[in-house]
Structure formats: C-alpha cells, structure tokens
Amino acid sequence: MINIEKPESDKMIDTHIHADARTGEDFEKMYLSGIDVAITCAYYPYIIDNDSILLNHLNRILNYDTKRASQHGLELKVALGIHPTNTSVEGNTIYEQLYKWIESEKIIAIGEIGLEDLTESEYRIFKEQLDIAQETKTNVIIHTPRKNKSEVLSEILDILPQHISPEYVVIDHINSNVIEQVISSDYTLGLTVQPEKMDKYEAVKILDEYGFDKFLLNSDISNKASDPLSVPKTIRELKKQNFNQKDIDKIAYKNCKKFFNL
Ligand SMILES: [Zn+2]
Numbered sequence: 001m002i003n004i005e006k007p008e009s010d011k012m013i014d015t016h017i018h019a020d021a022r023t024g025e026d027f028e029k030m031y032l033s034g035i036d037v038a039i040t041c042a043y044y045p046y047i048i049d050n051d052s053i054l055l056n057h058l059n060r061i062l063n064y065d066t067k068r069a070s071q072h073g074l075e076l077k078v079a080l081g082i083h084p085t086n087t088s089v090e091g092n093t094i095y096e097q098l099y100k101w102i103e104s105e106k107i108i109a110i111g112e113i114g115l116e117d118l119t120e121s122e123y124r125i126f127k128e129q130l131d132i133a134q135e136t137k138t139n140v141i142i143h144t145p146r147k148n149k150s151e152v153l154s155e156i157l158d159i160l161p162q163h164i165s166p167e168y169v170v171i172d173h174i175n176s177n178v179i180e181q182v183i184s185s186d187y188t189l190g191l192t193v194q195p196e197k198m199d200k201y202e203a204v205k206i207l208d209e210y211g212f213d214k215f216l217l218n219s220d221i222s223n224k225a226s227d228p229l230s231v232p233k234t235i236r237e238l239k240k241q242n243f244n245q246k247d248i249d250k251i252a253y254k255n256c257k258k259f260f261n262l
Pocket of ligand 1: 016017018041043112220222
C-alpha cells in the first residue's frame with residue numbers, strides 16, 4: 001500500500017525501472033520529484049549461462065536494491081523472471097524460485113520477460129514463465145525490443161492467447177509505430193519515455209489519441225541511456241497542456257495500482 005500522506009492527485013508511480021543499474025542519487029531525484037513507488041524488473045545486461053548466477057542477480061534486486069532505494073525514500077515493488085537477454089540459462093532453478101516468491105508475495109509480477117532475437121531458448125523460457133503466471137494468477141510484464149519491434153510483437157501476440165489471460169498482461173515499450181497492433185486488444189500497455197525510445201511529447205500524443213485507460217507509464221531506467229525523471233516530466237507536461245486531472249491520475253498511478261493490485 002502507498003501510505004505517504006499526500007493529496008491523491010500528487011501521487012506518481014514509475015511502472016518499470018532497473019534499480020540495480022542506478023545510483024542512490026537517481027532514487028533521491030525521483031523521490032523529490034514526486035515518485036513514491038517504482039516497479040523494478042529483472043534484466044542482467046550480459047550473457048549468463050548458469051542458473052545460480054542469474055539467481056544471485058535476482059536475489060540482489062529483491063534483498064539489496066529495495067533497501068538502497070528505500071534509504072532515499074523510494075519504495076520499490078519487485079518483478080522477477082528471466083529476461084530474453086538472459087535466456088542462455090537452463091531455467092528450472094529460477095522457475096522453482098518464482099513459485100516461492102509468488103507464494104510469499106515477495107514479487108508483484110513475473111518480469112520482465114518476452115522475446116528479443118526470436119531464438120529457440122527465448123521462446124521456450126517465455127512460454128514456461130507465461131504458464132507459471134497463468135497457473136499462479138500472477139501478472140507479467142512483457143518486454144518488446146527496440147529493433148524489429150513490430151515483428152517481435154506479432155510473435156508475442158500469437159503466443160499469449162495460448163498461455164495466459166489478458167487480464168494478467170502488460171505489454172511494455174509500446175510506441176506510435178506499433179500501437180495499432182495492440183490498441184484493440186484487452187492487454188494493458190506500457191509507455192516508456194526514454195531518451196532513445198520515446199519522448200514525452202510522443203507519449204502525450206498517444207494518450208490524447210487513444211485515451212488514458214489502457215496505459216501505464218515508465219522510464220525503464222537501466223544501464224542504457226535513461227532519464228530517471230521521465231515520468232514526472234510527462235505528468236507535468238500533461239498538466240501544462242491542461243489535460244483532465246482524472247485522466248492524469250490514471251496514468252500517474254491509478255491504472256498501475258489497479259493492475260498490480262497495490
Ligand atoms: Zn526494462
């Protein structure tokens with residue numbers, strides 16, 4: 001639960017970050033800019049071919065980065081899983097842990113998971129995690145890549161109905177180029193405002209055109225080019241352009257609270 005005493009309209013959640021790749025100074029800036037909660041996701045930016053090394057990375061996020069962020073006021077919720085970049089692992093040890101973390105409510109979602117280069121192991125590990133999510137009624141945060149986004153998204157859209165109900169799924173990093181592929185689906189959609197992905201004006205334009213109900217907003221700050229303040233900057237831009245406060249609240253935090261049941 002968010003228990004910071006602030007007027008409802010000032011609350012903000014960054015729905016997808018990689019806290020393990022960022023500094024305490026970033027967390028402080030985010031907190032001071034009005035972000036109360038961020039959801040940190042699993043992604044190790046180098047090839048890991050051993051389950052126990054990947055498990056160590058996941059435990060670090062859960063047990064260490066959450067504490068680091070809270071020292072600066074930022075509350076982290078955690079999503080763990082096998083990112084498509086890390087699908088050189090075998091996976092079984094991680095799946096066992098996912099069941100335990102879900103059971104003990106240590107994680108709020110499996111994520112981020114998905115496809116990147118469409119390798120055989122990516123497909124296998126993606127489907128396995130979707131099945132675990134469906135079985136345990138757990139949300140999934142699904143990554144779509146920078147390159148070949150439309151092609152990979154089509155693959156993901158083919159796979160999802162065979163494994164999971166749409167109510168559990170957020171498909172992330174949606175932009176203007178692919179929005180038409182997903183807007184009429186029942187999936188929740190993530191908008192990532194990030195220097196090399198999408199600027200705040202493109203996000204505002206998408207929200208203006210397609211409405212605020214289906215979307216979550218995030219910075220996806222990682223070891224790549226990032227802006228820890230992209231969520232507050234987008235929210236302030238919406239205010240500046242005089243969007244309805246009820247709509248702004250949806251994208252600032254209400255949609256996220258509802259989807260993840262926070
Ligand atoms: Zn990410």
